[in-house]
Amino acid sequence: MKIKTIELFVIQMALKSPFLTHLGNVKDREGIIVKVTNADGVSGFGEGVAFSTPWYTEETVTTCLHMLTDILIPLLQKNPIKHPDETFSLFKSIRRNNMAKAALETALWDLYAKDHAASLSTMLEGTRSVIASGVVVATDSTAKAIQQIEQYIEDGYQRIKVKINPKQDVDFLSEIRRFFPDLPIMADANSAYSLHDLERLKALDEFNLMMIEQPLAPNDIIEHAVLQKQISTPICLDESIVSFEDAKLAVELGSCKVINIKVGRVGGLNEAKRIHDYCYEKGIPVWCGGMIEFGISRAHNIALASLPGFTIPGDISASSRFWDEDIISPEVIVKNGVIDVPVTPGIGFSINEKRLQETQLCKKSFAFS
Ligand code: OSB
Ligand code: MG
Numbered sequence: 001m002k003i004k005t006i007e008l009f010v011i012q013m014a015l016k017s018p019f020l021t022h023l024g025n026v027k028d029r030e031g032i033i034v035k036v037t038n039a040d041g042v043s044g045f046g047e048g049v050a051f052s053t054p055w056y057t058e059e060t061v062t063t064c065l066h067m068l069t070d071i072l073i074p075l076l077q078k079n080p081i082k083h084p085d086e087t088f089s090l091f092k093s094i095r096r097n098n099m100a101k102a103a104l105e106t107a108l109w110d111l112y113a114k115d116h117a118a119s120l121s122t123m124l125e126g127t128r129s130v131i132a133s134g135v136v137v138a139t140d141s142t143a144k145a146i147q148q149i150e151q152y153i154e155d156g157y158q159r160i161k162v163k164i165n166p167k168q169d170v171d172f173l174s175e176i177r178r179f180f181p182d183l184p185i186m187a188d189a190n191s192a193y194s195l196h197d198l199e200r201l202k203a204l205d206e207f208n209l210m211m212i213e214q215p216l217a218p219n220d221i222i223e224h225a226v227l228q229k230q231i232s233t234p235i236c237l238d239e240s241i242v243s244f245e246d247a248k249l250a251v252e253l254g255s256c257k258v259i260n261i262k263v264g265r266v267g268g269l270n271e272a273k274r275i276h277d278y279c280y281e282k283g284i285p286v287w288c289g290g291m292i293e294f295g296i297s298r299a300h301n302i303a304l305a306s307l308p309g310f311t312i313p314g315d316i317s318a319s320s321r322f323w324d325e326d327i328i329s330p331e332v333i334v335k336n337g338v339i340d341v342p343v344t345p346g347i348g349f350s351i352n353e354k355r356l357q358e359t360q361l362c363k364k365s366f367a368f369s
Helices: 063-077 085-092 098-115 141-157 170-179 195-205 222-230 244-253 269-282 295-304 353-359
Strands: 003-020 024-038 042-046 130-132 133-139 159-163 186-187 235-236 259-261 285-290 339-340 360-367
Touching: 003 063, 024 063, 024 085, 024 098, 024 195, 042 063, 042 098, 063 085, 063 098, 063 360, 085 186, 085 269, 098 269, 098 295, 133 141, 133 259, 141 159, 141 170, 141 339, 170 186, 170 195, 186 195, 195 222, 222 235, 244 259, 244 295, 259 269, 269 285, 269 295, 353 360
Parallel strands: 133 159, 159 186, 235 259, 259 285
Antiparallel strands: 003 024, 003 360, 024 042, 130 339
């Protein structure tokens, strides 16, 4: 791929409104933008989606910066590759650190697609020209949730996800259902429950949810299988699935009926596609998860969600869901509940250089010989 330079930009942006879960409150989003430039001056972009603290997975912005700077970029400097797929074996010698790996791997995919004058969707064998868009409501106020849902329906979103936990579930969902009896709703627990809460979880069946996402702990693969036998609401796994092997195990054991695929969580587009292909073959529907991300990661998600197995609207919302001004141009927009899949080379969005500049905390450069 004749890489000439890699640049890392650490950026920070305030969310329009706080994103509240039982695990914490995100008000400001830090992220890492990876820019890989080849000898012809073509640049590919990726985004590190780890948060500032390890509340969602074990990685943070700082651990990703370390992994990229001291491990992954030096590995690539020593081992030139011809195709982004080769990072799969190259990164195999490094345990976990999936979001750091994905940040670099996705940039290489964008560069590779641009270099071949193909859209990233085409490169990944996507089949959709538009993808269905869903959105997440993350607040501890029922009144605010109802207000936000009303707005999001007006904006055209095809399904709404709400965050739940044992202190905010039955009454919360009853009230939402009272206002929106037929709305496609799913609930994400981010591991707020254990099997001791079996009766509470059974009680959620009456709300006709599309699914319940990650009710139990990330390692509770067996417990999720036990739970799925006792509830009629389909279980969707998020935090539990960090690899192809995890997906296989969960499906084989009956721990879930749906999988949320996040590129960062599973270590890149290659692994995301492997999980997709397996689920497609097994008839397990998948959807693309979100990470309160900036436009680069949003663009990679759009390309991934154009694959045929992504039959459920994911957490891919408009740039304006979280940001006053995104770092890409044009921004991601939702129209009639869908997002257009770009047909121009690579991710199909340009960088908003002014915005990248004004949100930048620091920058690092690496030269390749
Ligand atoms: O559990 O899906 C999750 C955001 C950050 C971390 C974890 C999760 C989320 C979301 C998606 O719910 C939010 C979004 O980007 O739309
Ligand atoms: Mg989730």
